[in-house]
Amino acid sequence: MADDLPPEALDKYITLVQVGEGQYGRVFKAHSRGTGALVALKLVSKKRKSERELTIYREESELLRQIQHPHVVHLVEFFETKDDICIATEFCQCDLGDYLRIHKYLAVDEVRTIAKQILSALKYLHARGIIHHDVKPQNILIGLDGRVKICDFGLATHLTPAQGTKYQTILKGTPLYMAPEVLIKSRYTYQCDFWSFGVVLYEIFVGQVPFTVCDLTLLTDYVTRNPIAWPKGIPKNFKSFLEGLLQRDLDQRFTWATILKHPFLTNKVIE
Numbered sequence: 001m002a003d004d005l006p007p008e009a010l011d012k013y014i015t016l017v018q019v020g021e022g023q024y025g026r027v028f029k030a031h032s033r034g035t036g037a038l039v040a041l042k043l044v045s046k047k048r049k050s051e052r053e054l055t056i057y058r059e060e061s062e063l064l065r066q067i068q069h070p071h072v073v074h075l076v077e078f079f080e081t082k083d084d085i086c087i088a089t090e091f092c093q094c095d096l097g098d099y100l101r102i103h104k105y106l107a108v109d110e111v112r113t114i115a116k117q118i119l120s121a122l123k124y125l126h127a128r129g130i131i132h133h134d135v136k137p138q139n140i141l142i143g144l145d146g147r148v149k150i151c152d153f154g155l156a157t158h159l160t161p162a163q164g165t166k167y168q169t170i171l172k173g174t175p176l177y178m179a180p181e182v183l184i185k186s187r188y189t190y191q192c193d194f195w196s197f198g199v200v201l202y203e204i205f206v207g208q209v210p211f212t213v214c215d216l217t218l219l220t221d222y223v224t225r226n227p228i229a230w231p232k233g234i235p236k237n238f239k240s241f242l243e244g245l246l247q248r249d250l251d252q253r254f255t256w257a258t259i260l261k262h263p264f265l266t267n268k269v270i271e
Contacts, residue, residue, distance in 0.1 A: 005043065006081040013041050013088065025084075029091060032076070038144070039076050040092065044085040057085050060153045063130070064089075071121035073141055073151040089151070093144060096204065097137035105207040108235055114140075114148055115201055115241075116265060121150045122197065123256065126190045129159045135196035136177045137203065159189065175219055176209050180248045183220040191253050198245025205238070206231050210246070224248060237264040 005015065005028075013030040020027035025044035032039055044057055064075035076088040096114070100106070106114075118140065125132060132139075133155040141149045155173060173182060179195035181188040203209045210228045213219040228246060230239055241264035247253035254262075 006084050006086070008079065008081045009041065009043065009084070009086050012077070013039065015041065030088070032088070037076065038091040039088040040090070042087040042089070044087070046083055046085065054085065056154050057087070060156070061087055063153050063156060067125075067128075069121055069124045070147060071117045071149050072124070073149045090149075091144065092141035092149065094142055095138050095151075096140040096142065096148065096200070099142055100137055100204055100207075106204045108205065108238055111201055111205050111238070112264065112267065114204065115197075117148045118150065118197060118200070119259070119265075122193055123260075125150075125156075126193070126256065131157045131159060131190050132193050132196075133157060134173045134177070135193055135200060136174050137200055140200070175216055176211065178223070180220075180224045181250060183216075183223055188250075191250055191255070194245050194254055194259070198242050201245070202228075202242055205234070235264075237262075237267075240264065 009015075012033055013028075014033060015028045015030045017029050018026060019029050019040070025042055028041045028043070030039050030041040031037070044054075046054060058078075061075060061078035064073070065078070068074075073092065074090040076090065077086075078088075079086050118135070122132070122135075130153075132150065132153065134152060135150070139150060139152040141151050143149050173192075173196065175183070177196040177199045179188065179192040182192050199209055211219060211222045211226070213222050241262050244254040244259070244262065259265075
């Protein structure tokens with residue numbers, strides 16, 4: 001109920017309707033009293049949350065505060081009350097997972113449009129040493145303007161070579177979208193986001209992820225060993241693009257030096 005919101009939030013926002021609830025807290029569609037802007041207002045109760053969990057929300061919001069990009073969700077405001085963490089971001093229509101549940105799968109031209117927008121955001125993030133770690137349809141929002149926007153930076157990592165951090169070895173992300181090197185806890189860098197990105201593109205075109213096993217051990221075996229099943233009728237340039245993203249061998253997987261030149265993005269035919 002909106003009437004049990006903290007007074008500090010009600011002073012700033014007019015809540016319209018609750019649009020989500022989960023372990024993360026509650027999300028309301030709301031208007032800013034100051035600007036009239038439509039926002040998604042997330043309220044995270046501090047009760048039953050560890051200090052580490054609360055720190056993740058604070059760090060994520062601080063990271064978002066530093067990011068200004070049309071394809072990354074915009075942080076409007078972050079503040080805390082005695083009992084709650086309050087995060088206001090731009091309001092979006094839905095996430096890509098919801099969109100896919102309605103449409104089942106997308107035409108290749110729409111996939112290309114979405115791919116370019118996600119890549120624009122990833123290029124911006126990677127140039128700043130940020131690995132997202134959890135690229136998946138549920139973390140890609142569709143804005144009111146129709147543009148896709150990456151969200152949820154709770155697992156994001158800053159790679160800081162100056163401080164000696166050049167790679168990660170921690171298991172992070174959502175298993176079905178994790179790169180092989182992440183699943184086996186090998187050294188990895190920003191290219192793990194490319195694998196996750198490739199899984200997302202495969203899913204929105206085919207209607208399901210390449211590997212659908214739930215057991216983590218079995219999934220790891222499938223992802224590291226089994227061939228990917230390619231649907232009939234997939235355009236050659238799109239298949240070639242996905243093959244470059246979904247390379248198990250990091251030396252063979254796309255880098256920024258090669259990815260943006262690929263014919264799929266320029267809509268050139270591969271014979």
